[in-house]
Structure formats: structure tokens, C-alpha cells
Amino acid sequence: MSILGKAIENNKEIYRLQGLSxxxxxxxxxxxxxxxxxxxxxxxxxxxSKLTVIGEATVEQLEKAGAFDGIKVLPENQKVPEIKIPFWKKAENRTTMAxxxxxxxxxxxxxxxxEEHLATILIFALAILIGGYNLFIVGLRNLTKLQFDMKTLMTIAIIGAAIIGEWSEGAVVVFLFALSEALESYSMDKARESIRSLMDIAPKTALIRRGQQELELAVEDIELGDTxxxxxxxxxxxxxxxIKGQSSINQAAITGESIPVLKTIGDEVFAGTLNEEGSLEVRVTKRVRDTTLAKIIHLVEEAQAERAPSQAFVDKFAKYYTPAIMLIAxxxxxIPPIFIGGDWSEWIYRGLAVLVVGCPCALVISTPVAIVTAIGNAAKKGVLIKxxxxxxxxxxxxxxxxxKTGTLTKGTPEVTNMKAIDGHDTNELLAIAMAIEKFSQHPLASAIIRKAEEAGISLNDYRADDFHSITGKGAKAFVNGQKYYIGSPKLFxxxxxxxxxxxxxxxxLQIQGKTVMLVxxxxxxxxxxxxxxxxRESSSEVIQKLQAIGIQKTIMLTGDNEATGQAIAKQVGVSEVKAELLPQDKLAAIKSLRKQYGKVxxxxxxxxxxxxxxxxxxGIAMGGAGTDTAIETADIALMADDLNKLPYTIQLSRRALRIIKENIIFALGLKLLALILIVPGWLTLWMAIFADMGATLIVVFNSLRLLKVKE
Known part of the structure; x- marks a missing residue:
């Protein structure tokens, strides 16, 4: 590849689009x-409504490419206030009313x-021209290029209706088509509002302190380390x-949690959250493009672009469907006029009705509008579906x-029992354990360190060297020159x-549901x-909800011993426990479950x-807010550290799946019924467009029901 070619390939620009209908x-x-x-x-x-261009193109070139639909192209970072035009004041809607x-x-x-009077024909012709002018421009241009889309089919049908003298039906078709386009555009805007509302959550400016100065700056101009x-x-x-003050912060916009969270010095806070009580000073740790909110918006948009399996099927089907409809029409x-002496006018009329009813609009939109709506609704509730x-x-x-740890349990373990053996005392036991665990990242280590600090034990008296973690079992280190181990009974x-x-x-102790470590x-x-x-207080209730909505089996995977695992499982109500698992064992358990049950x-x-x-x-990650790894690793991230979001997510997904199936079956079923009605000649042009419009609108409004799914 030439140097110029490489430069073009590496030049990537992202634009936002307005008017994509x-x-x-x-x-x-x-x-x-x-x-x-x-x-x-x-x-x-x-x-x-985003466009990613790899290479070089000016805004003028891009808008020229979208001129047929009046598409406006704006650089992603350009601040352009969105002008909301009332539905009935839009130019295309005014022509529809005319x-x-x-x-x-x-x-x-x-x-x-x-019906045959010249004045009547002229009035219907005006209705056709006013309502269908833009449609004809695009349709005729497509026809010259042999591009057969929905507008091409409509143009052929309306011109055909005029040729055979069906002026009134042609006018009805134009009006109903224009109305369906307007309503479809309106409903897609409603579906996209979930993203727009996310974008408007965080302020565009902020008051910051630099040195002795206080400045009101645009978020793009705020730097890392600013206060x-x-x-x-x-x-x-x-x-x-x-870095200063404390206050309750409402994090609902990010995590979906309705209860404010107390934030004090050292705590992490997120863009788009609301400070409810006290004054705070916050040191900026991420640029505006890297905030948790920015990542959520980016991932939601990317998620809406990703094709679901049902959408891939629909796209493949539509590729062959449109040419097949044209051939049938x-x-x-x-055939009837040539072979059985049928009336040309009547059978051309029926062929035109097939063209109109055969438009694949409802089928093509059946999946994406449901996906957009469901993912947007989930994001507003603090669930990120990727x-x-x-x-x-x-x-x-x-x-x-x-x-188990941090999912079904709170993930903040506490030391409940200590017992020294053979003349040793508990302070010595705790000090040695603390010296070793200071180097460990295991959740249980923090419990030991907290207990030692409460007991007033100083690390100056017990120093650990040459620390080594023993995966899944414990750790070892030299403490004051003596080699000590801390870990599970299995290790010893x-x-x-x-x-x-x-x-x-x-x-x-294990029968009581406690994890025992020997030193x-x-x-x-x-x-x-x-x-x-x-x-967690919610764990038992969540397991019950999941079983009530039809989850066949709930399984707890834990590295703890069998007795501890069974004790916790009994409290929360899971169906099965797999205990004493190393990370590779958990992987093997998931593989085995997939083989046995399919979807896990x-x-x-x-x-x-x-x-x-x-x-x-x-893969579902808990507590995604502020945790880059959780957002990147999981397929779904529950932004709050709240298991209650899980049943809602499963129900939303099931509802979305059902609605997608309903949409596809309804869109194809209505087309099939309309085609059957053509045989006895019962299907008129206006009935055909009404069926097509009705199918599209019903599919869209059926999908918008996903906005009402609640926790």
C-alpha cells in the first residue's frame, strides 16, 4: 500500500447525523x-445516528451523499444545539397534511x-405531486440506476396507478406512505431519546480552581489534576x-441506584451524578472523553450498531425478498392477460398492489428498533448491555x-474467630498473619489487616520478606527470619x-459458614x-425471583470449602454448590454447564x-461503575453493586426476544395474508399501502413497549 493509502486508512472521523429517517x-x-x-x-x-468514516471526506461531500434524504452531518465533538421542531411543523409533515x-x-x-372529470383528476394529481414529490425524485433516480428499494417500488406503483386511471387510489397511496414515513421517523426519534438523555446528563461546563483562581470552563478544557x-x-x-468535604451523591444516572451514596475524602465520584447536600472539592482523574458516563454512552451506541442474530437473518432474508416480490408482481x-385473456388494466392493478404490499419496511425495521429501545432502557436503569x-x-x-465473594456476599469479610495453639498467643498469630497478608490482594487479607489494626498491632515489630502467593490455597513469606504459611486446611x-x-x-467453624485459615x-x-x-440482604430474594421467572438452575461457584459453601448456599437458596474451585476449575465448571444446559x-x-x-x-459483571475491567470483560455490566438488577435484565431480554419474534412473524404474516387477498382481487392499492403502513407502525410501537419494562 502506498504512503497516501496508509494515511487515508489511518484517518478516522466520527460524525453525528440529523434527519436519518x-x-x-x-x-x-x-x-x-x-x-x-x-x-x-x-x-x-x-x-x-452515527457515521464512522475511514479515509477523507468533507462535511459537504457527506451531506451531498445524503441529500436525497436531507441528512445533516455534524462532527462528533461539534457543539450544535439540537433544535426540536414540533411534529406538525416539519416541512415533510406539512406536505403530508396538504x-x-x-x-x-x-x-x-x-x-x-x-371520477372521470378533469377537475377531479387534477385535484388527485396535485395530491400525488405535493405528497410524493420527494418520493418520486428519489424513486426515479433509483430506477435509472436499477436500485430497487422501497421508494422505487412505491414510485412504480403510483405511476402505474396513474397510467391505468386509478388517480384516487394513487393519491391515497401517496398520502398513507408519507404518513407512515413521518410516524416511523417520529417513533425512531423516541427510541433514540435514551441515548440523547444520557448525553445531556453531565453539565457542559464546570467551576474549577487552578492555583488561586476560580474559573468556569468547558469540560473539554478541564485538565487532569484540576480541582x-x-x-x-x-x-x-x-x-x-x-479531596475535601463530604456529601450524599445521587448516582442513579450511572448505576440506577435510587438511594444516594455518602461520599467522603478519597471516594470516587462520577460525571453526571448529583450532589445533594454538602459542598465538595474533587480532583479530576479522567478527561471528559474517558469518564464512566462517556464510556457508557460509547458502549450503548456501539451495542445498538451490533447486529443481533435475528437481525442478521432478517437482513439476509430481505436481500432476496425484494427482488422476489418484484418478480411476483x-x-x-x-401472465393472466397473455395466457388466460385477463383484462390488462385489472391485472396490472393487482401487480401494483403486490409491489406496494411487498415493501419490506416493517420486516427490516422489526429487529433494530427493538434492540435500540431495549438497550437504551437498560442503560437508563444502570444496566449496560453490550x-x-x-x-x-x-x-x-x-x-x-x-x-460467591462480592456477588452473593458483600465481599467485605470480617474476622470472627481466632484461636492460638500450643502456647502461642492470639496477638502473635494475628501479627504474623497480617505481616504476610499485607502483600496479598485476596479479599480475606483485608479482613485480617483490619482486625490487626483494630488490635493496635504494628508492622514495625513483624516484617515479612520473600512473599509468594500459592494460587487457590494461600501464601508464604519469611516473618522475622522464620518461614510461615497462611492458607486453607488443604494447604497444611x-x-x-x-x-x-x-x-x-x-x-x-466451617459448618457455621466461615472460611478457616491456618497459620x-x-x-x-x-x-x-x-x-x-x-x-447480601438481596441475594435470597433475587434467587427466588430468578426461579420464579423460569431459570432452571442457580449454581454458586466458590473457592471456599464444601461446608462453608453449603452454609452460604442454604442462606441464599441456590440449587447447587461447587466448592473448593481454583480459577481453572470455575472455567471447567462453566464449560460443563454449557455442554449440559446450552445457555449459561x-x-x-x-x-x-x-x-x-x-x-x-x-458474562455479567457486578459493580461496573468505576471498574474499567468489569465494563471491558463482561457482555452485560450491572453498573451498581446491586443484584436486584439481574431479574430485571433477564425479564427485559426475554421481553425483547419475544417482541422481536412477534414483529418478524407479524410483518411476514400480514404480507402473506395481503398477497393471498390479491388472488380473488380483494386487495386494493390503498388497502395494500395501509397494510404496509400498519405493519410498520405496529412493529415500531410494539418495540416501544420495551421502554415501559420496569424493575
Whole structure:
């Protein structure tokens, strides 16, 4: 590739589009842009109204490519206030109303002057020209290029109606088609509002302090390390860390949580959240394009562009469907007059009716409008679904596997029991454990460190060196020159036989649902420490809801021992427990479940157990807000650390799947019924367009029901 070619390929620009009216128009616009010589590749996201151009093209070139549909092209970062024009004030809607007025006058003229009168024909002709002018321009241009889309079919049908003298029917077809286009555009705007509302959550300017100066700056001009000054009742413009003050922050816009969260010095806060009480000073930690809100918006838009399996089927079907309809219409128009002496005017009329009713509009839009609506609704509730395929797969789930720590439990374990053995004291036991665990990232380590700090034990007296983690079992280090181990009873059993006393103590604590860690050397055990992780109050209720909505099996996967796992499982009500699992064992468990049940979800924190999350049919991460790993790893991220979002997500996905199936069946069924009515000659042109328009609108409004799915 030449240097120029590489430069074009690496030049990527993203634009926002206004006036993108339908899926057919979007496909044509994408083709036109692709034909620009300096454009290497193009991707159009219909749901988000975004255009990605790889190569070089001016805004003027892009708008010329979309001139047939009046598409306006704006650079992604350009600030242009969106002018909301009332539905009835839009130019295309005014021409539709004018067409209706002439249509009504035409029918009055029929009753007063007769259908064949010149004045009647002229009135209907005016209704056709006013309502269908833009349609004819595009349709005739497509016809010259042999591009057969919906507008081409309509143009042929209306011109054909005029030729055979069906002026009134041609006028009705034009009006109904224009009305359906206007209503489809309106309903798609409603579906896209979920993204627009996300974009408007965060303020566009903020008050910051630099040195001794306080400045009101646009968010694009705010730098890392700047100090935001947040007053009560204000929204945060950037992500950051609280450095002064404390206040309750309403994070509903990001996490979907309705209860405000208390934030103090050192806590993370997010752009778009609302400061309810006190004043705060926040150090900016992310640029505006990298905030959690910006990532959510980007991923929601990308998700809406991704083709779901049902959409891929529809697109493939429509590719062959339109030419087939044109062939059927042609055969109906010419075969009966030629072979059985049928009336040419009558059979051409029937062929035109096939063209009109055969428009694939309802079928093509049946899936994307449902996907756009469902993903947008979920985002507003704090659930990030990263594509139509994941939305559909979540609707087919039969089994859900849960990581224990931080998912079914709070993930903040506390030391509940300590017992020193053979002359050692508990302070020595706790100090040695703390010295080793200081280097560990395991959740249980933090519980030991907190307990030691409460007991006033200083690290200066116990120093650990040469720390090594023993995956899935514990850790070892030299403490004050002596090699010590801390870990599961299984680890110590591999080194030295456990006494009956230790066995009995361990079993008693494990039956109570506690995790037991032993501390000692290869020769002796100096004591044991029991830690318990508190079960989330919502876990039991969530498991019951999942079982009530038809999830066949809920399974807890844990690295804990069998007794602890069974005790926690009994509290929360899961169907099955797989305990003492290393990360690779969890991966194997998910593979086994997929083989047995087909569709399996894994719910975890998105940081640990990444292989299991990736292997599951649907990986669901808890607490995505502020956790880049969770957002990147999972197929679905519950932005709040709240399991209650899970049943809502499954129900939304199932509803979306059902609505997509309803849309496809209805769109095809109505077309089939209309085609059957052509045989006895019962299908008129206006009935054909009414059926097509009705199918499109019913599909769209059926999809918009997904906006009403609640938690």
C-alpha cells in the first residue's frame, strides 16, 4: 500500500447525523459515502445516528451523499444545539397534511363532478405531486440506476396507478406512505431519546480552581489534576476523587441506584451524578472523553450498531425478498392477460398492489428498533448491555452461575474467630498473619489487616520478606527470619498431618459458614483464624425471583470449602454448590454447564474469574461503575453493586426476544395474508399501502413497549 493509502486508512472521523429517517435510507447513504474516492471504509450506526468514516471526506461531500434524504452531518465533538421542531411543523409533515387536504377535495369532487372529470383528476394529481414529490425524485433516480428499494417500488406503483386511471387510489397511496414515513421517523426519534438523555446528563461546563483562581470552563478544557468545586444541588461534570468535604451523591444516572451514596475524602465520584447536600472539592482523574458516563454512552451506541442474530437473518432474508416480490408482481401483471385473456388494466392493478404490499419496511425495521429501545432502557436503569446478540442470549438463559465473594456476599469479610495453639498467643498469630497478608490482594487479607489494626498491632515489630502467593490455597513469606504459611486446611494437610483437635475446630467453624485459615510452618500450626463474608440482604430474594421467572438452575461457584459453601448456599437458596474451585476449575465448571444446559450466564465482579465470564454464554459483571475491567470483560455490566438488577435484565431480554419474534412473524404474516387477498382481487392499492403502513407502525410501537419494562 502506498504512503497516501496508509494515511487515508489511518484517518478516522466520527460524525453525528440529523434527519436519518429509515433503515433503507441509511443503507443507501452508507453506499453513497462508500463511493467517495477518498473514503476507504464506512460504518453507519442507524440506532445511534452515527457515521464512522475511514479515509477523507468533507462535511459537504457527506451531506451531498445524503441529500436525497436531507441528512445533516455534524462532527462528533461539534457543539450544535439540537433544535426540536414540533411534529406538525416539519416541512415533510406539512406536505403530508396538504396532500390529505387535496385528497379530501378529490373525493368531494368525485361525488359532485364524477371520477372521470378533469377537475377531479387534477385535484388527485396535485395530491400525488405535493405528497410524493420527494418520493418520486428519489424513486426515479433509483430506477435509472436499477436500485430497487422501497421508494422505487412505491414510485412504480403510483405511476402505474396513474397510467391505468386509478388517480384516487394513487393519491391515497401517496398520502398513507408519507404518513407512515413521518410516524416511523417520529417513533425512531423516541427510541433514540435514551441515548440523547444520557448525553445531556453531565453539565457542559464546570467551576474549577487552578492555583488561586476560580474559573468556569468547558469540560473539554478541564485538565487532569484540576480541582472541581461542587455546590449542593449541582451535577458533577467530570469523574474524580473527593479531596475535601463530604456529601450524599445521587448516582442513579450511572448505576440506577435510587438511594444516594455518602461520599467522603478519597471516594470516587462520577460525571453526571448529583450532589445533594454538602459542598465538595474533587480532583479530576479522567478527561471528559474517558469518564464512566462517556464510556457508557460509547458502549450503548456501539451495542445498538451490533447486529443481533435475528437481525442478521432478517437482513439476509430481505436481500432476496425484494427482488422476489418484484418478480411476483411482474408475473401477476402479465401472465393472466397473455395466457388466460385477463383484462390488462385489472391485472396490472393487482401487480401494483403486490409491489406496494411487498415493501419490506416493517420486516427490516422489526429487529433494530427493538434492540435500540431495549438497550437504551437498560442503560437508563444502570444496566449496560453490550450488543443485540447479548440481549438475545440473555433472554434464552436456562442456568445462572454466581461467584460467591462480592456477588452473593458483600465481599467485605470480617474476622470472627481466632484461636492460638500450643502456647502461642492470639496477638502473635494475628501479627504474623497480617505481616504476610499485607502483600496479598485476596479479599480475606483485608479482613485480617483490619482486625490487626483494630488490635493496635504494628508492622514495625513483624516484617515479612520473600512473599509468594500459592494460587487457590494461600501464601508464604519469611516473618522475622522464620518461614510461615497462611492458607486453607488443604494447604497444611499437604505439608503435615492435622491433629484431631485442629480438624474438629476447623469443621465446627466451617459448618457455621466461615472460611478457616491456618497459620504455621511446615512443622507446626500456631493457630487458626476464621473469617465470614456477610451475605447480601438481596441475594435470597433475587434467587427466588430468578426461579420464579423460569431459570432452571442457580449454581454458586466458590473457592471456599464444601461446608462453608453449603452454609452460604442454604442462606441464599441456590440449587447447587461447587466448592473448593481454583480459577481453572470455575472455567471447567462453566464449560460443563454449557455442554449440559446450552445457555449459561456467569455473574461475577469482572476482575476475578475473567476466563469463566468470557466462556459463559453471557458474562455479567457486578459493580461496573468505576471498574474499567468489569465494563471491558463482561457482555452485560450491572453498573451498581446491586443484584436486584439481574431479574430485571433477564425479564427485559426475554421481553425483547419475544417482541422481536412477534414483529418478524407479524410483518411476514400480514404480507402473506395481503398477497393471498390479491388472488380473488380483494386487495386494493390503498388497502395494500395501509397494510404496509400498519405493519410498520405496529412493529415500531410494539418495540416501544420495551421502554415501559420496569424493575
Amino acid at each position: 429509515c433503515t433503507n435510507c441509511a443503507a443507501k447513504f452508507e453506499r453513497n459515502v462508500r463511493e467517495i474516492e477518498t473514503v476507504n471504509d464506512v460504518q453507519l450506526n442507524f440506532g445511534a 396532500s390529505l387536504i387535496f385528497l379530501l377535495f378529490g373525493y368531494i369532487s368525485i361525488y359532485s363532478l364524477g 472541581l468545586i461542587i455546590k449542593p444541588g449541582q451535577k458533577l461534570a467530570m469523574d474524580g476523587e473527593v 411482474l408475473l401477476i401483471a402479465i 450488543g443485540g446478540i447479548h440481549l438475545e442470549e440473555a433472554g434464552r438463559l436456562k442456568v445462572i452461575a454466581f461467584d 494437610e499437604e505439608m503435615t498431618p492435622l491433629s484431631s483437635f485442629v480438624h474438629e475446630e476447623v469443621n465446627t 504455621g510452618t511446615t512443622e507446626e500450626i500456631i493457630g487458626l483464624i476464621a473469617v465470614a463474608d456477610q451475605v 450466564a456467569m455473574v461475577g465482579d469482572g476482575i476475578n474469574d475473567a476466563p469463566a465470564l468470557a466462556t459463559a454464554t453471557v
